[in-house]
Amino acid sequence: MKVRIPDATVARLPRYLRCLTDMSYTDGTCSSEDLANAAGVNSAQVRKDLSFLEAQGTRGVGYDHEDLRDQIRKALGLTTIHPVVVIGAGNMGSALANYKGFATWGFEIVAILDVDEKRIGTSSDGLIVEPLGRLEEIVAEEGVKIGVIATPRSAAQSVSDRLTASGVKSILNLAPTILKINEDVSVRRVDLSTELGILAFHLQS
């Protein structure tokens, strides 16, 4: 990459990757116009975004489909396997554990933890639900840097504290609460109420 990739661009790169996959041809070229249409953004935006990558298009032709995917993966750091731990084996946690799509992005769910005795020992997609007590041990053993919080709201903060204390550097928070967390940890929050709230706003106008 030439310079630091802007946040807005980083946020769009996975979308481009998704679109390139949806296009599902692995050879041939793809123009910025094609990708812009698929992703629902401006084509100048696409070219600008891709200019931060090492990907090179060919004037008059477009971008090599396969090369582009590789370069996006490389920019996002998806060239190595990332072990991920999921806390909470409820519906949300199970949805994650069962989702095959992560593998192609380089994420491997190495464990799914819960406090509920009734869930511990059950299997979710070949993964046995383990007791929450093993969190620190698993994070250390597997070198986990990414944790997903899929617990009820009440447990989220304490789980977050334990994850960061164990050395986890990135957290995906699916619990409907705002975590208090050290600045050197990246957090992404997915809150379906928030999303519905934004949709409700747009219904008005």
Added chain:
Amino acid sequence: MKVRIPDATVARLPRYLRCLTDMSYTDGTCSSEDLANAAGVNSAQVRKDLSFLEAQGTRGVGYDHEDLRDQIRKALGLTTIHPVVVIGAGNMGSALANYKGFATWGFEIVAILDVDEKRIGTSSDGLIVEPLGRLEEIVAEEGVKIGVIATPRSAAQSVSDRLTASGVKSILNLAPTILKINEDVSVRRVDLSTELGILAFHLQS
């Protein structure tokens, strides 16, 4: 509201609402500094955002906690009940159906639909899973304006087409694909691979 509320502000309003709820005192006041700390944003940001609302703070004192929540709800259009239909009764759909928190935001899941015979007729939080065939009927009967797509990738586009044809104006897409959709429909997409991809990027630097 004085003028059109900027997108960035709209996206933060649900977060403020969440924080105010987390604070959990229903009387008393809350300063922009308090709310900024809870939400992890700048206090000038908070004041600017709130200036688009009818909420009035009191100089030297702060904002009335209860009034602020009401005004945010009002601005987002959360003062009436919004019927919501969920398509797909897998783990993700069930997580939605089981989540009690929607009710306090004014969302009521009126139906959960699936094509899978094995799921139809089963109960998810008091809601019987109904056949996908009833989609149009239910949307019309209940006056549904918001649909949630929690199907596999392969079914998402066709479900989206049917929802919009039935008059649904807002879609929350949880399927890992980008929908082709008319511009007059608002779409929010939640893609956990995207979120993990962004986290992976931040692990690098």
Added chain:
DNA sequence: TAGATTGTTAATCGATTAACAATC
């Protein structure tokens, strides 16, 4: 009055996009 906090301005910063020379 003194202390606190809002509401708003204006400066800054970052993101978007039209336009077009470069070039395949």
Added chain:
DNA sequence: TAGATTGTTAATCGATTAACAATC
């Protein structure tokens, strides 16, 4: 060469935030 598309510039647009007068 003619047509197509990139890569980049520069203009514009929108978002953020420091600063401070207003005022409770």
